[in-house]
Amino acid sequence: MSSGSAGANFEVPFIAIEPGRRLVAMSLRAKESNLATVASVLYSKIAVAGVRILGFSCSADGDEFLCVGLGDYTNASALPAEVAAALAVIPGVADVKIYESSVEGFAAVRGLVLESAEARAVLMSARALAGLFQGPREYLGEDAGAAFVYYEGFFTGRATGEYLSQFGRERALAMLPGIWEARGYGTPIETLSDPNGGHYRFEVGRLVECDVLSKYVKGRARTSNFFRGMIAGALSSIEGGEWDVEEVECINDGSDKCAFEARRRK
Known part of the structure; x- marks a missing residue:
């Protein structure tokens, strides 16, 4: 990338x-x-x-x-x-x-009344997103706050996956990165998959979550929980089952992108 x-x-x-x-x-x-x-x-x-x-x-x-x-x-x-x-x-x-x-x-x-893909929509600036991503950490503590943000993302991704599933698995997976890009989460978003199934890699440039959180980071860190949860939620709807998602590269940890490894939980 x-x-x-x-x-x-x-x-x-x-x-x-x-x-x-x-x-x-x-x-x-x-x-x-x-x-x-x-x-x-x-x-x-x-x-x-x-x-x-x-x-x-x-x-x-x-x-x-x-x-x-x-x-x-x-x-x-x-x-x-x-x-x-x-x-x-x-x-x-x-x-x-x-x-x-x-x-x-x-x-x-x-x-x-804003709409996107025939559904109500809202616009949120980085100032508002800072409250969404950082606020739970400040109020609940780092670990509990990170978990809260993860599940915000998980249920957001799950709802998106449920909607896309009506178009079939392959189409849903193909549309997912485009929807995330069009809604401003990051760009470009590339998806790599294991031909044998059960493993995906998502590479995201300019991920808004980590960009917003960069001013709160002390030292190097991998800061995505919301988008990590979105991936897990979307895959749970489209592919079924439970998924473990790890952020393996982050712009706040010295990389030029944020990258995520998603594996089906056994």
Whole structure:
């Protein structure tokens, strides 16, 4: 696993915090045939007006697309309402909304129920994940806290495995790394399996758990318990039986990746 395949950072355009700037969020609905026109307005007229586009994304919603974006109007010659008006006159565009907070330097898209793979979803930043991964250790002690985090991961992985199992064992195992990557756990994620069964190796670049925990580590350590539990839980659903999972390499122990060995318990 080379460092050149470490993946690109992708900013989800729902929230922006830049103190001292005039930030505005916006949402709209558009027919598929009008998306090109919407993009043209965003990246020509709006950009020319001095609006710095921080992010823009669209998602299919029935026969329409729901689009959201963030813009920095600090040095813009156009007002947010003028931008909204320019978008609203495009045929097929409707429900243009502007979200400008009373807090300077903050913008957030409101009114969305997030979904991923037809299920409710939430976004958690590293700041929130630190509480999830490190909080139990501080409250319960290192050993009990690590066990608590492991079982959080185990039941998370088991639920994912139960969902994927409907597609069959081979497809479920093939989809699993892609789902974990798409949800931001790490990238790239590679899976190696023993042809005789009962043994897997997962190699994970930029594992979010160990990245978040790096500032809490004193000295060298292997710090994953949540993802280790996720692997065990997913395999228990997809393959059946119980699995022992060990983190054998960790970015907090000097490696360029986190690696896990999973073996079926005898």
